[in-house]
Amino acid sequence: xxxxxxxxxxxxxxxxxxxxxxxxxxxxxxxxxxxxxxxxxxxxxxxxxxxxxxxxxxxxxxxxxxxxxxxxxxxxxxxxxxxxxxxxxxxxxxxxxxxxxxxxxxxxxxxxxxxxxxxxxxxxxxxxxxxxxxxxxxxxxxxxxxxxxxxxx
Amino acid sequence: xxxxxxxxxxxxxxxxxxxxxxxxxxxxxxxxxxxxxxxxxxxxxxxxxxxxxxxxxxxxxxxxxxxxxxxxxxxxxxxxxxxxxxxxxxxxxxxxxxxxxxxxxxxxxxxxxxxxxxxxxxxxxxxxxxxxxxxxxxxxxxxxxxxxxxxxx
Numbered sequence: 001x002x003x004x005x006x007x008x009x010x011x012x013x014x015x016x017x018x019x020x021x022x023x024x025x026x027x028x029x030x031x032x033x034x035x036x037x038x039x040x041x042x043x044x045x046x047x048x049x050x051x052x053x054x055x056x057x058x059x060x061x062x063x064x065x066x067x068x069x070x071x072x073x074x075x076x077x078x079x080x081x082x083x084x085x086x087x088x089x090x091x092x093x094x095x096x097x098x099x100x101x102x103x104x105x106x107x108x109x110x111x112x113x114x115x116x117x118x119x120x121x122x123x124x125x126x127x128x129x130x131x132x133x134x135x136x137x138x139x140x141x142x143x144x145x146x147x148x149x150x151x152x153x
Numbered sequence: 154x155x156x157x158x159x160x161x162x163x164x165x166x167x168x169x170x171x172x173x174x175x176x177x178x179x180x181x182x183x184x185x186x187x188x189x190x191x192x193x194x195x196x197x198x199x200x201x202x203x204x205x206x207x208x209x210x211x212x213x214x215x216x217x218x219x220x221x222x223x224x225x226x227x228x229x230x231x232x233x234x235x236x237x238x239x240x241x242x243x244x245x246x247x248x249x250x251x252x253x254x255x256x257x258x259x260x261x262x263x264x265x266x267x268x269x270x271x272x273x274x275x276x277x278x279x280x281x282x283x284x285x286x287x288x289x290x291x292x293x294x295x296x297x298x299x300x301x302x303x304x305x306x
Contacts, residue, residue, distance in 0.1 A: 034190035041184045071224035
């Protein structure tokens with residue numbers, strides 16, 4: 001995949017706010033938590049195999065995990081974030097209301113998440129353990145950036 | 154992608170029981186529910202756009218949704234199913250214990266899920282709405298087969 005293509009794809013995916021079938025606030029919260037939980041499970045596999053080495057390195061499993069993380073990043077999660085779903089108005093969520101006051105920062109982090117996750121997918125297809133570990137760290141930084149800014153403790 | 158390749162991939166993914174980092178029963182349950190929830194959200198997008206037509210058909214969103222469903226199917230969820238995580242021994246789960254008494258049936262459904270989800274990914278890449286609708290139905294049958302057999306009401 002060419003770099004230029006990725007950049008265009010990143011922008012199209014992140015910036016598009018598609019007309020979505022209406023979801024309740026509860027469903028938005030449950031679905032976004034599920035998506036991140038699924039991403040985190042797959043990040044954990046890469047950590048265990050490519051960084052900690054506690055599980056034997058398996059190239060196919062690393063690619064499947066990277067595909068899963070990229071699928072989450074590219075799934076158009078913006079539709080799961082309505083103003084009423086922040087933790088000042090809704091239950092069972094850690095989303096902070098400032099998410100809706102800092103749209104440029106949200107966009108920047110979301111674009112980085114898609115870009116780094118797509119890069120991880122490419123790197124994982126190559127099967128190089130050290131390269132996967134390096135790109136894993138870059139994806140992890142985008143998760144952390146979002147949590148530090150927009151997720152309550 | 155060639156048919157032969159898919160078949161080999163399906164078997165490798167579904168039949169491999171990799172040595173995984175140990176997960177608690179609670180984490181297994183939360184993670185498998187999250188994975189299915191994420192798949193269901195993406196199935197819902199395809200239903201809304203390719204079948205019900207309540208949302209405008211967007212080829213890129215259909216492919217992203219199909220990628221997400223395939224990522225779940227190929228994520229090696231078998232490691233999330235320990236005997237102690239069934240609903241006769243654990244809380245907050247609908248997994249029925251017969252899952253562990255009918256391994257051939259589980260395998261058959263799991264293999265079908267991977268095969269049909271991978272096919273949906275291929276069909277979605279083609280962008281043909283009617284073909285996507287048809288393949289969506291085949292994936293949905295594999296979800297239903299599993300629920301009818303192994304998920305409590």
